[in-house]
Amino acid sequence: MKVLSTLLSLRSARATLMVVAAFGACGLTLPANATRIKEVAAIQGVRSNQLTGYGLVVGLDGTGDQTTQMPYTKQALANYLEQMGISLPATGNAAQLQLKNVAAVIITGELPAFAQPGQSIDINVSSMGNAKSLKGGTLVATPLRGADGEIYALAQGNVVIAGAGAAAGGSKVQVNHLSAGRVPRGAQVERAVPSPINEGNSITLGLNQTDFQTADKVVRAINQRMGAGTAMALDGRTVQVNAPADPGSRVRMIAEIQEMPIETSKPAAKVVINARTGSIVLNQAVTLGPCAIAHGNLSITISTTPVISQPAPFSQGQTVVAQKSDIQVKQEAGKVINMPNSPQLTDVVRALNSLGATPQDLLAILQAIKAAGAMDAELEVI
Template identity: 75%
Template sequence: MLAFTSARPDARPWVRGLATLVLIAFALTGLPAQAVRIKEVAAIQGVRSNSLTGYGLVVGLDGTGDQTTQMPYTTQSLSNYMQQLGITLPAGSAQLQLKNVAAVIVTAQLPAFAQPGQTIDINVSSIGNAKSLKGGTLVTTPLRGVDGEIYALAQGNLVVGGAGASAGGSKVQINHLSAGRIPGGAQVERSVPTPLQDGDTISLGLNASDFQTARHVAAAINNKLGNGIARALDGRTVQVKAPNDPNARVNFIADLEELSIESMVPAAKVVMNTRTGSIVLNQAVTLGPCAIAHGNLSVTISSTPVISQPNALSGGQTVVAQKADIQIKQDPGIIMNLPASPQLADVVRALNALGATPQDLLAILQAIKAAGALNAELEVI
């Protein structure tokens, strides 16, 4: 028997709504299996993007930049930049109030096969105490990879999707003002070599580790392109023989990614978000017979002000005190028998019958799993 108490018995309509959504999802997943392309379940290993990052300055702000007395590296960075342009700032420049300048971190993703001269989007985020980057311009910033080499140069006017105003100590702000984006704000200076043309084979990496999917992918390739072309190395990798000619290899991969395989039933999994109370079950989740005791516990605290008035001419003062009244109410728990549920719809009906809140279901599902009655993997995000 599993026991659990609840402190919020008033969220049952929410659970019914959740059950309705899950039942709709089950109705959709109950449709006949449809074929999916290999490109939707796997990708060519080695063909990936690379992270770039850099440190730069945003200028042209309307008094919303860093307070340089608290952020000395902003002034130091500007001084170094000016010296590169042949301008030497006077002594004591560290005390300059450059409120239209902000120190930022620039990040970007260098796509696979990106060539010099092409442009990529960049994200710009303040690292100081700048109030807003709106209207600012990023000066030329080198973007480096993990190897320390420069792969792109970033520069341009920021697009900040927010607005704000302040006056008389009041402030109103919409969205975030200390981060922005520059579409096409970086130009690629160096390409990253990929192993696509290396060797006699290519490797397909599955998006999720599953031996059945790997077997189906290899079988689909062999049935279409010839026996022995592909073989599954493990639950996530399928090795495929490919032509050595670069043009023929590209055409081969293009045809390979369009091959269809029948969609498989995924492994049973329950995903729980403890921060929001969201619970998602896929179509493979089943429930064994079990018994659950579920009750409600409520605590009510009320505070009543009590005034102590002194007698006349006593010299005392009037005192206001608080009198707290605490009441605890616990409903009796009822043991409910949940029958075996071979389908997702049956699982939803069984959980809905408990009348538990989403937060309660998080604990109840973990307890059912610990008892061995929930045939699914629990994943907490």
């Protein structure tokens, strides 16, 4: 029995090794830096469309627009009432309306690709007047139009505000933003946007970024799986793929293409600088060459002291209050720091930290290093 169990164990181990070898021969094991085509490219013609509209939010608790300063709110409500068959007193002058629970808003939404009539989409509601809060309000029926001016959806629903606020006696407390909210599934699609995905004898893949190497890898992966000549790169961002005329077969082909793995290439060295916030982001391809940097701080201090001139008794003079300003300029001595060669991102970060500069100072230092030719990276200011 022991001999039989040993033989069975050896056979199972041998079968396991054969399965592993078969999977390796088929190329089912993906490299660590592999990604799918759907993550680097998109099908041209499969896109969303932006929708917008102007409407009214009603049912507010006295936090609506101040009608004395927002005349278009009164005009919009008067037009809405006339559409409902309600005429205002006298000549229907909208100036007679005194509104506290109504706010004029702008509605924005995104119509997904292949959206059909009857489907629901989420919308954003933002106050365009001086309403204090949209909390508890309801958006009345509002048509949403596309860039061509046609109506593609109809919006209506309760506005959800992720915030709270209270005011009393001149004091005010507010959490988050109260003049903008969201209506989940608040718009119903009324018209579909035609898609060119089933037109012609081919489909076009558009890469997210211009890269000839990535375009070549996409073509190689498609031709290897579906046959030579199926895909062809038109430029560094566009790949044309021959597709069947049958819509079902074309959809199946697109689904297979999007799941194909390709090896990602090393990105171009880039440093992104946000001049408003002082944020600096470097990718892994950024390297520094040897250079020397001198950095010093300049501080200016302005202090103002009130000076009171008091006249002598019985001199019929007036007391005069003046301001005395004292300005001091302090400049720290800058020392020259040797920056060694930094072939890796960790070395670059360590070298920049050795300067002891603030993020705002690093903005100017990085630009100077780039101008001196000591940094092999592209600077992008956002």
